[in-house]
Amino acid sequence: MYDDLKKDCWEQNLRLAKTGLVIQTFGNVSCADRERGVMAIKPSGVAYDTMRPEDIVCVRLDDGEVVEGRLRPSCDTPTHLVLYRAFPCIGGLVHTHSVYATSWAQAAKPVPLYGTTHADHLAADIPCTDFMPTERVNGDYEVETGRQIVDCFRRQGLDAAEIPMVLVAGHGPFAWGKTAAQAVDHAEVLEMLCRMALLTREINPAAPRLRDDLIRRHYERKHGAGRTYGQKED
Amino acid sequence: MYDDLKKDCWEQNLRLAKTGLVIQTFGNVSCADRERGVMAIKPSGVAYDTMRPEDIVCVRLDDGEVVEGRLRPSCDTPTHLVLYRAFPCIGGLVHTHSVYATSWAQAAKPVPLYGTTHADHLAADIPCTDFMPTERVNGDYEVETGRQIVDCFRRQGLDAAEIPMVLVAGHGPFAWGKTAAQAVDHAEVLEMLCRMALLTREINPAAPRLRDDLIRRHYERKHGAGRTYGQKED
């Protein structure tokens, strides 16, 4: 029933593996079909190089019930569900433990916007959640991981359509987009931004945050109404 | 006689080479057949890309005698034997000089538990042995290397079934598991944890150790009685 969705999910999981952001069975990509109320996600603990499209698991967005697939879905499935419900603009989601993004998450610091590569993708620092409090850790942990992210966005007044990535303190990155392909792109960009922010500070500990007019110029060039980047049909 | 054991050992040595953790003839993987009291190990000084399954050497776990193979076993063989004898839970062992793990070993520092990637694999800092004292260095050196590790675990009250990796001060890392495949996985994870711990501290010199409840939550999710990670048959 969900063959196309599963194939898209499988292809983007393989593409994630090719980027070098994940090793072994780490990480996962999901993609949603909003009309049918279903998302497809990587099975838990399965290696990328042996995974087949039929291994992908489909679960309902509203109650998380498995509707297709014989394997267990990623144990991060409840986190994905919380995010799909809170952020209706999302069509694809990626979780990794990529080295630089995870190190910023472990350092529990938002990533400063130092340059136009960053501003081409988002016009704000990359947010980092608070550490999850003990009562939440001891509750429904994977659901609470999603809630940490949603709370972080609400408190800081951030729009998930404009900020397609986040760090979970002590844990690692999540990235999303309109499609799973875009989510994988954002996960790759996030890793690069985290690496460059650290290097920038090592070269110049007093490196300035990019000026607001430069940030807006670059962001609008790619995302504004009169955007000039890419082809007209994009 | 030990064709299956040698093939497993050969395959995992090749897989180690593919991870990029070793160059030239560095490093070695062994795997044990506890019922037959034998382990298979990489031959000494042989390059990964020309090694054949028949080059693997089998030695008895109790007295270290070669029981199959025409080449000399890895000169680290006595270290492997000490560890197989002291830690009955081990079925496979890996030694590398991988860059980040070796650098932490040379720095003679345990690796702090900064995040959930670490807690997914062990619920403690990655231990580092003391420097071997001169009288041990001048004794049976490779045996003593194993003893440094065993002493470190005994003194710190660590369980090799729960802590599948260690750094030998001034030398480099050893990792193990129930199987050689799992030992190679752990060697790869160890390198990644060592790299991320250094980066975490460079981003935030005051980065906190992960809170105990978060550590337990992640460790139990993958290793506890009610674990939810992976497929039921895993």
Next chain:
Amino acid sequence: MYDDLKKDCWEQNLRLAKTGLVIQTFGNVSCADRERGVMAIKPSGVAYDTMRPEDIVCVRLDDGEVVEGRLRPSCDTPTHLVLYRAFPCIGGLVHTHSVYATSWAQAAKPVPLYGTTHADHLAADIPCTDFMPTERVNGDYEVETGRQIVDCFRRQGLDAAEIPMVLVAGHGPFAWGKTAAQAVDHAEVLEMLCRMALLTREINPAAPRLRDDLIRRHYERKHGAGRTYGQKED
């Protein structure tokens, strides 16, 4: 009409992708045919691995009109045009967001000449422009990016024939050469010099700039009248 120019441009864009300096649709290579007053450039927002020679766009050097190609040219096209007009010695141009060069650009620092690898390619620090002032950002942004570079070279009395690379503060690197192939070589060397300069300072914060006589010796060996590097026909 411009099949050869488009093929050269396409090949050098693919070669750039192979160096690892660019991901996704980042970066672009152009090459100029001065006699026909035309340059060929990567189309905007197209991925390297699916790009075909016929996707390359040709624009006139004087007024920027598209003369061949059905796609939109890179949105950095106006920057390339400014540079081709200001620097008549240039036959090829590369823009990337490569990690180390972009980090130095974000740090807004020229790259000190620490060694002979650097002196083999240019006899000065790698220049870094000022941050673009707000009125320029709000003007014709891509044209102004080119002007920042040209101003930087004029003010510092630099010759684009001798300094084939520059960092734009807060943005990233541009590199050029007599041909697009040489421009790609320079982009790759620039990344390596940026990486080594940072490492040099990390190893020895007091590392000295290379002495002038050593700089001249190496630069002349490759670029002087009596150069001894390479083959006679080069």
Next chain:
Amino acid sequence: MYDDLKKDCWEQNLRLAKTGLVIQTFGNVSCADRERGVMAIKPSGVAYDTMRPEDIVCVRLDDGEVVEGRLRPSCDTPTHLVLYRAFPCIGGLVHTHSVYATSWAQAAKPVPLYGTTHADHLAADIPCTDFMPTERVNGDYEVETGRQIVDCFRRQGLDAAEIPMVLVAGHGPFAWGKTAAQAVDHAEVLEMLCRMALLTREINPAAPRLRDDLIRRHYERKHGAGRTYGQKED
């Protein structure tokens, strides 16, 4: 006449390119036939991926005359000749601008012996020459580069048979061995030791130099009369 020597030289140049230590036309490998008084070396400015065995150039060890080959030999040829003459134990030589070794050379610092990976290959810090004085720079530069190395070894009482690598201040590394294959191995190990020494100090600025008895133990295990590493026929 020297087909075998040229083939060996060509193969080791290709192997060097595969290690990732060189880009474009950087670096060179030579190998010597002491009985015939000839060395084979990479041609100057030729890219690794298009080089053929017949492009390799043979020059006489005593006077540097080209005896076979239609291309110009590497412009570093006089440096190789000085080293072959001063160090009769050498059968192969490698020069690169590999990133970490060149950064230590630019920092003009010897590389401290921090661990057993280092001691497996040499029982001393990796030496770094002085900066070449101006009168030598303005003399026969490539010959003087070789003399800087020879002087460094003489003054410090080092034996080229035991220390198969060196850094030339402000320039980069040279490595050698009994054969060209061993020289390439040493160039790769040198890069790894330089990387790990920097990381070790970043993890622990007070990291101790390895104790002498540990150094000797590891060095003798691989190079001593009673060595136990490798196969008997090695």
